[in-house]
Amino acid sequence: MNLFPVVLFLSCALCGMAAALGMAVCRLRHQEQSMENAAHQIAEYILDRRKGGIACSEEGAMYRLFHEVNSLVTMADAHADSERRAKEFLRRTIADISHQLKTPIAALNIYNGILQQETADAATVREFTSLSEQELDRIESLVQSLLKMARLDAGAITLERSPENVFDLLEHIKRQYSFRAEQEGKEIVLEGDEQTVFSCDRTWLAEAIGNLVKNALDHTAQGDRILVRWQQSPCLTQITVEDTGSGIHSEDLYHIFKRFYRSRFSKDTQGVGLGLPLAKSIVEAHQGSMEVHSKLGQGTAFTINFPIMTK
Structure with a gap:
């Protein structure tokens, strides 16, 4: 019986299996490297040293995974930008409020000092009492307007039409x-x-x-x-x-x-x-x-x- 064809077949099969196994190992190593790179990019993103998503040239399930991660990154970036804008707006608003309150409060301090020194002069007392009242009205107007705008901005107003x-x-x-x-x-x-x-x-x-x-x-x-x-x-x-x-x-x-x-x-x-x-x-x-x-x-x-x- 001639065994050569059988040996040849088995040899070819073994070579094919070895080649397939080698390709699978290479593929797995490539995917492992891609995952390591992705993990590194995610770590850099978390530490705020990198912007943007994960670069990916993969196909199939790996592509879908990275695509979903990139979608999360985009959403996180948008949320972070919104938070930064909100903080900047709050910072400017507080600075504006401080500036607006500084003038009437300084005026009230001056008027109060004059009143303390001029208690014997009724006309002076009336004049600066009136001025103090104007500044207090100004502060009240500012505070009330700010409260109304805050309620509108927060959507806390239900219009009763x-x-x-x-x-x-x-x-x-x-x-x-x-x-x-x-x-x-x-x-x-x-x-x-x-x-x-x-x-x-x-x-x-x-x-x-x-x-x-x-x-x-x-x-x-x-x-x-x-x-x-x-x-x-x-x-x-x-x-x-x-x-x-x-x-x-x-x-x-x-x-x-x-x-x-x-x-x-x-x-x-x-x-x-x-x-x-x-x-x-x-x-x-x-x-x-x-x-x-x-x-x-x-x-x-x-x-x-x-x-x-x-x-």
């Missing part, structure tokens, strides 16, 4: 500021259909529009007029607060809704830079939008647009 007559709402705001307008020789005028009704949270919207009226009073002079007008179409309710005051410099138009922003062109030294941002936040909470048009030396108009929601 109900049908409101626009004229009644704006007439209430006009009465609120009529004494100041009269004292400063300014006029507040309402113009619109007295039967207009739309759905809103009366308290919060009065806050927003009241801030616009106050802003107009802050930037107008004796003899100027503040016009609050409104109109309604089948899809939109529009309210405009327009004044004939000093206007806004073109360099400031893109910044006026930033918190604590103070223009280098403005003569206002009492505002805290929160009225307009707060008004905008309230309007946006109503799914509305706000835009501003202004000409230096001629006046400013803030226009609020509220879409009418239909079923």
Whole structure:
């Protein structure tokens, strides 16, 4: 019996098995090296010495594994960036608040020192008591505005919408500021259909529009007029607060809704830079939008647009 074919077959089979085993060993070593590299890259990422995901030229299950790891890395990077932005915003906000409080607190200390020295002069006591009251009102206004903005930012506000007559709402705001307008020789005028009704949270919207009226009073002079007008179409309710005051410099138009922003062109030294941002936040909470048009030396108009929601 000739055994040569059998031996040859077995030899070929053994060689094939050895080659397959060798390839498998090489493949396993390659995958082990890839895993070690990935582990090293992950360790570097955890230690914040490396950005980005894991480089991978593998296929199949290894590719899917690394792809999922890279997805986690991307999510972690996005979360870290968000945390950094939040911390930076908090740092700037605290610095702004500290700066805003520093001035009235310093003034109160000065007034208190004068009052302690001038207790015998009733006129001086009345004068500086009045000034102290103004500074305390300024601090209270700052704190209240900050609390309102914090509640809006945190989503802790649930708007209580109900049908409101626009004229009644704006007439209430006009009465609120009529004494100041009269004292400063300014006029507040309402113009619109007295039967207009739309759905809103009366308290919060009065806050927003009241801030616009106050802003107009802050930037107008004796003899100027503040016009609050409104109109309604089948899809939109529009309210405009327009004044004939000093206007806004073109360099400031893109910044006026930033918190604590103070223009280098403005003569206002009492505002805290929160009225307009707060008004905008309230309007946006109503799914509305706000835009501003202004000409230096001629006046400013803030226009609020509220879409009418239909079923």
